[in-house]
Amino acid sequence: VAPGEYGVPKPWYFPVQLSYWCENSDYNPYFETVGQKTNVNSPDVYEAEPRNLPAGIQIKHLRKKYGSKEAVKDLTLNMYEGHITVLLGHNGAGKTTTMSMLTGMITPTSGTALVGGFDVRTDIHKVRESLGLCPQHNVLFEDLTVREHLYFFGKMKGLSGHALKAEIKKYISLLELEPKEHTESSKLSGGMQRKLAAGVALCGGSKIVMFDEPTSGLDPAARRALWDLLQTEKHGRTTLLTTHFMDEADLLGDRIAIMAGGELQCCGSSFFLKKKYGAGYRLIIVKGPDCNVDSVTSLLNEFIPKISVDQNIGSELSYLLSENQSSVFEAMLSKLEENKKKLGLLSYGVSLTTMEEVFMKVGKDTEISAPAEHQQTNGIDNVVHSSTFEVDDSSILPSGNKLTMPHYPLLKGSELLINQLIAMFMKKALYVWRTWYITLIQILMPSLFLILTIVIVKTWQTIPDLPPLKMDLKAYGKIFTPIEVKNEHLRNVSLIYKDLTGGIVLNETTKMSDYILRQASYCLF
Numbered sequence: 001v002a003p004g005e006y007g008v009p010k011p012w013y014f015p016v017q018l019s020y021w022c023e024n025s026d027y028n029p030y031f032e033t034v035g036q037k038t039n040v041n042s043p044d045v046y047e048a049e050p051r052n053l054p055a056g057i058q059i060k061h062l063r064k065k066y067g068s069k070e071a072v073k074d075l076t077l078n079m080y081e082g083h084i085t086v087l088l089g090h091n092g093a094g095k096t097t098t099m100s101m102l103t104g105m106i107t108p109t110s111g112t113a114l115v116g117g118f119d120v121r122t123d124i125h126k127v128r129e130s131l132g133l134c135p136q137h138n139v140l141f142e143d144l145t146v147r148e149h150l151y152f153f154g155k156m157k158g159l160s161g162h163a164l165k166a167e168i169k170k171y172i173s174l175l176e177l178e179p180k181e182h183t184e185s186s187k188l189s190g191g192m193q194r195k196l197a198a199g200v201a202l203c204g205g206s207k208i209v210m211f212d213e214p215t216s217g218l219d220p221a222a223r224r225a226l227w228d229l230l231q232t233e234k235h236g237r238t239t240l241l242t243t244h245f246m247d248e249a250d251l252l253g254d255r256i257a258i259m260a261g262g263e264l265q266c267c268g269s270s271f272f273l274k275k276k277y278g279a280g281y282r283l284i285i286v287k288g289p290d291c292n293v294d295s296v297t298s299l300l301n302e303f304i305p306k307i308s309v310d311q312n313i314g315s316e317l318s319y320l321l322s323e324n325q326s327s328v329f330e331a332m333l334s335k336l337e338e339n340k341k342k343l344g345l346l347s348y349g350v351s352l353t354t355m356e357e358v359f360m361k362v363g364k365d366t367e368i369s370a371p372a373e374h375q376q377t378n379g380i381d382n383v384v385h386s387s388t389f390e391v392d393d394s395s396i397l398p399s400g401n402k403l404t405m406p407h408y409p410l411l412k413g414s415e416l417l418i419n420q421l422i423a424m425f426m427k428k429a430l431y432v433w434r435t436w437y438i439t440l441i442q443i444l445m446p447s448l449f450l451i452l453t454i455v456i457v458k459t460w461q462t463i464p465d466l467p468p469l470k471m472d473l474k475a476y477g478k479i480f481t482p483i484e485v486k487n488e489h490l491r492n493v494s495l496i497y498k499d500l501t502g503g504i505v506l507n508e509t510t511k512m513s514d515y516i517l518r519q520a521s522y523c524l525f
C-alpha cells in the first residue's frame with residue numbers, strides 16, 4: 001500500500017498536523033486533510049469539524065473511475081454520530097456512487113472509507129453488520145408483508161424474541177403503517193413502499209444509516225412524517241442522506257456537503273453555508289393595492305444608499321441586504337413599521353438566503369473553476385456551459401442545462417454471449433474470493449471424508465474378503481450354438497461343428513436374428 005492511499009498518511013503530513021494541533025486547541029487534525037486536498041483555492045468553505053463527536057463515517061481520498069469517467073474525485077469527508085449529514089449535488093454529481101462505495105456495492109478505484117470503524121475495502125462484512133441502507137430504488141420482497149419485512153430485517157440484524165416484537169411494533173407505528181401491517185409490499189402505494197424501505201434501514205438499531213433520496217415520491221404530509229422520524233432516530237447513529245430537496249437539506253442537515261462533478265465543494269452547517277455563499281439577507285415586503293414602490297425604496301435609501309429593488313412580482317417586493325449592513329437593520333425596520341400604513345404595506349420580513357441560492361452559487365463557482373475539465377471528462381469539444389451541471393450531447397433541459405447521459409452500445413450475438421460468460425465468471429470469482437472459507441470447506445471436506453473412510457477400512461477390517469468367483473457358462477444351463485449356413489460348401493463343416501459342440505444348424509431359410517428372437521419369446525412366454 002502506497003503512502004497516501006487507503007488511508008495511509010504520507011509521512012510528511014504528521015509533523016505539520018501534530019505541531020499545529022498542539023498550538024491550536026480548537027483544531028481538528030482531520031479538518032486540515034479535508035481542506036488541503038479537496039479545494040485548495042478556498043479552504044474556508046469547510047466548517048470546523050465537531051471535536052466531541054465520534055466520526056461514524058470517515059471517507060479518505062475516495063475515487064471511482066468508470067472507464068475514463070471519474071465519477072468521484074479524491075473525496076475526503078467525515079460524518080459524525082448524532083448528526084444527519086446531507087450530501088447535495090446535481091444529477092450525476094457522484095452521490096450514489098459515493099454511497100455505493102460506502103456500502104461495498106462497488107469497489108473504490110483508490111482511497112478508502114471507514115464505516116463504523118471498519119474499512120470498506122477489507123472489512124465489508126463488519127461494515128454491513130452495523131449498516132442500514134435505504135437505496136434510491138426500493139429493494140423490497142414483493143410477497144412479504146410490512147410486518148414480515150421488519151421481522152426479517154430485524155432478525156438479520158440480530159434481534160429476537162421480545163426485542164424483535166417491540167421493534168416491529170415501534171416501526172409500524174412510527175411509519176404510520178398500522179392499517180397496512182399485513183399487506184404485501186407489492187400492494188402498497190409508492191410512498192408507503194418508500195416509508196417501509198426507510199423503516200427497514202432504521203430497524204434493528206443500525207448504527208450507520210444511509211438514505212438515498214428517501215422522500216422522493218412522498219406527498220408533503222408523508223415527507224414531514226419521515227423528516228420527524230429521521231430527526232427522532234438520528235441520536236446514537238451516523239446518518240447520511242442524499243436529496244434534491246433544498247428545504248429537506250436545510251431542515252434535516254446538521255452538516256451539509258455539496259458535491260459537483262464528483263468533487264466536494266463545501267461542507268458545513270446550513271447557517272455556515274448560507275453565510276459563506278448567500279447573498280446576505282432578503283427583505284420581503286407584501287404590497288397593498290395602493291403601495292408606491294418608489295416611496296418604499298427611497299425610505300430604505302435613507303439607511304442603505306443605492307439599495308434597489310431585486311424582485312417586484314405580483315404583490316411581493318424584495319430587496320437584497322448585505323450582511324455588513326446589518327447594523328442599520330433595526331433602525332430601518334422601525335422606520336418601515338412606523339410608515340407601514342402610509343406606504344401601503346401589508347407585511348414585511350427579513351430572511352436569510354435560502355439553501356437553493358447556496359446550491360446554485362456553489363454550482364456557478366464550480367463551473368467557473370473547472371469548465372475545461374468538464375469538457376475533457378465528457379470528451380466533447382466546444383460545449384457551452386450554461387450552468388454548473390455535467391454536460392453531454394444527448395439531452396438538453398428546457399433551461400439550457402445539459403445532463404450526463406452515458407451512451408452504452410448494446411451487445412448482440414456472440415459478443416453478448418462472451419460478455420455474459422465473462423460476467424458470470426467474474427461474479428463467481430468474486431463470490432469465491434469473498435467467501436473463500438466456504439470454497440475451502442467445499443474442497444477439503446470430501447477429501448477429508450475419503451481419507452477417513454480409507455483409514456477406517458484399513459484399520460478396522462472386520463468383514464473377510466469373499467472367495468473368488470469362478471466364471472463359466474455352466475451358470476446359464478444348457479447351451480445352444482445356432483449355426484447359420486449361408487453357403488452349401490460349408491454345410492459339411494457345420495455338421496462336423498454340430499457333432500463336436502452339440503450346436504443347432506439352422507436351415508437355409510432361417511436367419512440367425514429370427515431364430516434368436518423366437519428363442520427369446522419362448523423364454524419370456
Ligand SMILES: Nc1ncnc2c1ncn2[C@@H]1O[C@H](COP(=O)(O)OP(=O)(O)OP(=O)(O)O)[C@@H](O)[C@H]1O
Pocket residue numbers: 066069070071089090091092093094095096097098390404405406
Ligand atoms: N455504472 C456506471 N458506469 C459508467 N458511469 C457511471 C456508472 N454509474 C454512474 N456513472 C456516472 O458517474 C457519475 C455519477 O453518477 P451517480 O449516480 O453517482 O450520480 P448522483 O449524484 O447519484 O446522481 P442522481 O442525483 O441523478 O442520482 C455520472 O456521470 C454517471 O453517468
